[in-house]
Amino acid sequence: MNYWLMKSEPDVFSIEHLQARPRRTEHWDGVRNFQARNFMRAMKKGDLAFFYHSSCPEPGVAGIVEIVHEARPDPSSWDPKSAYHDPKSRPDRPLWDMVDVRYQRKLKRLVPLAALRENPALKHMRLLARGNRLSIMPVAAAEWKAILKMEKQLEKLRSRS
DNA sequence: GCCAACGTTGGC
């Protein structure tokens, strides 16, 4: 089983939006970057991913989702009406893929980007690498654990105050 | 709104 991180702008699509979807499941479509696409292609059913909120007042890890359907062609890529339309992609020659994710849980408290940066255990995390802009990336098992540990610590701090 | 960093495009 592998771990991943998937970015989304909460104004557009947040962990709460996913939670409100029928069967708490949604296509993760609109990815238009080759590296991100290739990571999606490596995802297996049952893999877990952090749902990361980006481009918002408090960016950070907001929740956990499960990959419930592996990569297959993304129909929005050849839909001229879609904001994600790419004329190079056609139904007979698809260029972009999507996976399905299912809501697993929200973190008890959002783990902010600023806190991730302060954790020495995450020094080499891809998300934190200089200039990183990938919307989908792998997460090492040790990093996954470290972030869940931060969630617990943040929760403890809150319950104490 | 600014700007650094990166990916993509297209001329040569």
Next chain:
DNA sequence: GCCAACGTTGGC
């Protein structure tokens, strides 16, 4: 294949 120009991402 190089590289400048441009567009996008995303934190601040």
